[in-house]
């Protein structure tokens with residue numbers, strides 16, 4: 001598997017994608033493990049499997065990690081007086097706006113944007129399929145060298161050191177937003193189990209105006225015309241990379257749809273590129289014909305969305321407060 005970082009051709013810089021960042025087998029394994037870490041129905045089976053693998057304290061159960069609650073600012077205060085909520089379940093799913101999500105890697109303090117680290121599940125950090133190590137290997141996070149990235153490091157030292165896990169049931173999405181200043185302007189998002197369409201929009205000027213309520217309706221209407229749009233097709237198992245202005249200024253979101261409509265699919269900036277990559281991976285004409293048929297089908301009928309899990313891996317901007325590792329403070333057990 002080449003895991004080549006491809007650029008999505010748009011009038012804008014900085015959208016890149018790796019198709020087949022993980023194999024279908026790795027995808028299945030990850031989804032099962034993620035459910036276990038989150039305390040989902042696969043917990044018992046996965047715990048048993050973990051015991052058999054001898055992963056021990058580094059994965060969830062008794063590792064004593066905190067609520068790795070990331071942006072959840074009321075659970076952490078700055079200046080080292082951490083009031084991290086230790087009663088929360090280790091790495092467990094939390095429901096927010098009807099969707100489940102969780103954080104790995106630790107708690108981001110809201111003022112200094114520093115990270116009180118907590119361990120990652122083993123499959124992210126060091127053990128197969130070592131998602132963070134694999135992301136570091138692409139070299140994309142080396143672009144942050146000027147901002148202090150450690151090129152000699154491995155895995156989370158060299159690449160992303162924080163991960164936000166989101167689960168979307170069919171018909172769930174996420175409102176347009178930016179990811180805020182706590183992270184370096186580079187995200188690597190792995191999509192598991194389902195495709196989706198990520199919609200990127202340039203910010204209308206009234207969004208950044210000091211008092212949006214005073215902005216006139218006509219101003220808003222004329223701004224709306226200027227908004228630039230780029231949709232990106234995110235197939236299952238792909239890793240999409242957003243950086244620079246696109247990360248810092250543009251809004252990104254996912255429409256809450258059960259089916260990706262033909263027109264929306266065809267409108268994605270990387271639609272051709274995606275199918276080219278599928279064809280390039282085929283061995284023999286028969287396999288290619290199957291892929292062409294699949295394309296014809298979804299272009300006619302649309303593509304049903306399944307439950308999707310995304311892992312958004314980022315690098316926290318502030319210091320990593322090594323002495324304050326939450327895991328060592330004694331976290332709550334699940």
Ligand SMILES: O=C(O)CCC(=O)C(=O)O
Nearest residue numbers: 164166174179189310312
């Ligand atoms: O699920 C995704 O692909 C995007 C998630 C996201 O943008 C976020 O949680 O900030």
Ligand SMILES: [Fe+2]
Nearest residue numbers: 177178179252
């Ligand atoms: Fe986001």
